[in-house]
Amino acid sequence: MTITIEYLEDPNGDLQVVDFLSDLADKALKDDDYSNLLKRIDTVFTILEEIGVPEIDNRTHFATGHKNQTITLVDIVKELRDHPPLLETRANWRGVGDGAFRAIFFYEKDRDGNQTIYFTQALLKEDTYSPAFEQAVQISEQMMYDFYSKKGGTVTWDNA
């Protein structure tokens, strides 16, 4: 099984996710909280590189807060409710703002189980309800439809 990770151009022609993560890496060189967040982001990307998007039954994960407090339920990969087949990948470190890194993506899987993951947008979510996140979801949906439109296909999914 091979896993390929790609980043799609946003409507401005930018690879927003690449720019965002690259900026985080720059900040992590000077700030311990950013480096702690980046460690967790790296773990999530390593898992995606190594095993791809887990099957739906295997997507639940937990983590510990920055004060080693009670475990918080986190999914490294989670379906975006009302926006299938978009998913988000997650990494948390509360030392950076509200500490919720989110990267939106969709993926394809062929008959042999090979996956291609397409990242669209990434951000640090500030609140449970975040207008910036909602906007990123809208942009991601458009990017996904444009992607399949150019490819000449249609968007279908089973369980996201």
Place this chain on the structure above:
Amino acid sequence: MGQRMSHRDLMKKIRSVPAVAENRKSMHFKLGIAILKKRLELNLTQEELVERVKANGGTITQATISKMESAETDVKLSTFEKVLEALEATVEVVDNTTSATLEVEVTPGNGKKESVRSLIKSAINAGKEVMPYSLSSEVLRHMFEEMHQSSTSEKVTSGSLKSYKGNYEKELKELEMSR
């Protein structure tokens, strides 16, 4: 227009950040990812793995398995041991002389009981603090360095760790007294 880095180049940049590079060398990171892969390879859910640990007489929660698989650092070596046993897996510490990095893989196989003892002795003799069943990544790295210098390859198994448990504290005390 932003940067046009490929995924590979982006990860290279992220993984060159010292804290990230350090984390990737840690026991928790390598074991955590390896255990996750092994569990999925066996097609087990976290709940099923919990049941396997319990069937072996151990106790563990799903939350701990999740923390382990997320490479969180507050999981004890003894907890890894329980999970490795439930997965019927061993941890192989490979002396990689070309890249000088610690390689930890979960693979079926047989290990050597003596190798754990010799690694821990090396760490203690070098002045490292070794707490019972909370071997830090620093200690493990030191162990690897020792192995690297002697160009040997050692295997650490969950079984060998378990059998070592009985003599562990006694031996630590003896070694401390003899220093």
